[in-house]
Amino acid sequence: MYITGAKKLAQIRDNSNYFRSELQKMGFEVLGDEDSPVMPIMLYNPAKIPAFSRECLKNKA
Structure with a gap:
């Protein structure tokens, strides 16, 4: 399934916020x-x- 537009941006935002919180x-x-x-x-x-x-690199981050 190909995600476009607003859904893609929302997914990037959610992934970024998750990654940020885990780093913190x-x-x-x-x-x-x-x-x-x-x-x-x-x-x-x-x-x-x-x-x-x-x-x-090991975790493909």
Whole structure:
């Protein structure tokens, strides 16, 4: 089934909000506006970046 228009945007918003809330539960500081699919996250420690990247790739995030 192909989703278009308003339904697609609503799905993106819902997925983004879910992802944002899960990152926050894990202790990440997530910047940006609620309902936005753009989510800058602050790792603050450069040593964490490779591990975070590997986990994202492993989980297809």
